[in-house]
Amino acid sequence: MIRVMIVEDEEQIRIILKKMIEKTSDCEVVSSCGNFATAISDFLRLRPNVVFMDIDLSGESGLECAKAITEVDPKVKIVFATAHSEYMANAFEIYAFDYLVKPFDLERIGKTLGRIKSMMEEQSSVPQGTKNESARNDAAYEKLIIRGKEEINLVDTRDIIMVERTDGMCRIVTKDEIFLTTASLSSIQEKLDPEIFMRCHKSYIVRTQAVKKLETYGRWTYTVKLKDTNETALMTSEKYNEMKQKLAL
Structure with missing residues (x-):
């Protein structure tokens, strides 16, 4: 059973959320409250698995409340449920x-x-x-924030197949979409789980399990064919040997 807490300052919204959450099987709302102090008190007492959190709690900060809760239990899943889309990037930073x-x-x-x-x-x-440790790592690597000129995209890292650095931009390739960012390849690499992704070349990061075929490309380099995309990457012979060891090939 998933134990859920709702932190929302409008009672009618709390009622609606509770009904919607409990329509999902194996989910139970164990607390529904409207302010920072009660949220912390109820969390310490009930230890829910999931917290649905509003950003604005009648002038109090839902972001700060979420930070306090995650300091108590890093495994808790925080789901921000709010009218304030402009705080999205800040929310994923915690x-x-x-x-x-x-x-x-x-x-x-x-x-x-x-x-x-x-x-x-x-x-x-x-x-x-x-x-x-596993729970902390899952949370840390789950979302990648891609900032554009007029929008912020939140990319689930489990959907990323490869990242390419080209023409001063990084192309983040998923099965269904390609995202562009001016962020460096190194900064993106820091936000990806090293157990899942490999910097296989100075210009490429790939999801190791997405690699389906390697073809010789020069003396010390391979062309990498990947699952779920027609995009290709490059891999050095050194990284190929590293991948073989990791996958016990």
């Missing part, structure tokens, strides 16, 4: 699991809770001594 903008959509909430349920089931199979 490893928010998701950011929902009013008016809320039942299907969207269901998908968010479904992903959380899947993650919790996966983590339950991790040996006891490594669970806390």
Whole structure:
């Protein structure tokens, strides 16, 4: 059972959210409150797995409330549910699991809770001594914030196939979309899980499990064919040997 807490200063919104959340199987709202102090008190007492948090709590900061909660328990999943889309980037800097903008959509909430349920089931199979560290790492690497001139994109790192540095930009390739950013390849690499992604060339990062074929390209380099995209990357022979060791090929 997923235990959920709602922190929202408008009572009617709390009621609506509670009904929507409890339409998802195996989800129970254990607390519904409207201010910073009660949120902290209820969290310490009830220890929910998920917190749906508004940004503005009648003048108090939902961001600061979320920070305080995650300091108590880094494993908790924070889902910001708010009318304030302009705080999205700030929210993900504290490893928010998701950011929902009013008016809320039942299907969207269901998908968010479904992903959380899947993650919790996966983590339950991790040996006891490594669970806390695993949870912190999952949160830290989950979202990549891509800032554009007029928009901010939040890319799920699990969707990224490769990243290419070209013409002063980085191209972030997913199965369905390509995102462009002026951020450096090194700064993007820092935000990706090194157990999943490899800097295979000075201009490329690839998801290791997405590699399906290597073709010789010069004496010390390979062309990398990838799953779910027609894009290709380059890999040095040194990185090829490193990948072989990692995958025990």
